[in-house]
Amino acid sequence: MGTFLLLATAGSAAASELVEATEEGGFGLNFDILETNLINLAIIIFVLFYFGRKFLGGILTERRSAIETAIQDAEKRQREAASALAGQQQKLAQAQAEAERIRATAEQNAQTAKEAILAQAAQDVEVIQVTGVQGTNADQERAIAELRQRAAALAVQRVESQIGNYLNDGAQQQLIDRSIALLGGNS
Structure with missing residues (x-):
């Protein structure tokens, strides 16, 4: 409040100088505190600052809280998505390993079947020759x-x-x- 009074007295001194300069025939500002309602403006600004700070501070605090919550939710969803991705990649790796095992088993079964068919064909040829x-x-x-x-x-x-x-x-x-x-x- 002391700063405000200091500014008000400095302003009135400057105003009186300008008034004198205006009277001499030029353009000037009127710094008379009572005449210009400078005190009323200072009170309105102080009231707005004092009460508005709480109101605006509350709104900003709520907004900041909402943003922090949104960021935390986004980070949580990101962690869940990363976890789900890791799980799906692991399932993919297991599926690929299972597919490789099935392919190897199929190749082995095909080779065994081929050998059995060739052996049976050789026996059949021998039986036909003997017959x-x-x-x-x-x-x-x-x-x-x-x-x-x-x-x-x-x-x-x-x-x-x-x-x-x-x-x-x-x-x-x-x-x-x-x-x-x-x-x-x-x-």
């Missing part, structure tokens, strides 16, 4: 047996046709008796 050889051998034996039967049938036919020429009744009786004796009969 073919057996079939050829069976056909050959069948053909040989058929030829033997034909040869025997032809031989019997030939013997029968020639036996009538070589055997008479006495020779036939002698042959029959010898056959019976060989079989164990009495003659």
Whole structure:
């Protein structure tokens, strides 16, 4: 308040000098405190400063509090987002590892299946070859047996046709008796 009074007295001294300069015929300011309502203006400014400071300070404090809360919320959301990102990156890494494991397993299963198929094909070829050889051998034996039967049938036919020429009744009786004796009969 002391500063205000000092300014007021300095202002009145300056005003009186200007008034004198104005009276001499120029432009000037009126610094008479009572005439210019300088005291009223000072009171209004003081009241506005004193009461306005609390009001404006409260508004600014609330605004600052709201901004700090918003910043804290934003930082919290940022931390949560970073945590979620880290979790998702970890899940991605696990999924990639699982995909790699599945791919490796699939390749191993494919290789095993390929080897099994090749082994089965080799066995099948061997079985076909054995079956073919057996079939050829069976056909050959069948053909040989058929030829033997034909040869025997032809031989019997030939013997029968020639036996009538070589055997008479006495020779036939002698042959029959010898056959019976060989079989164990009495003659």
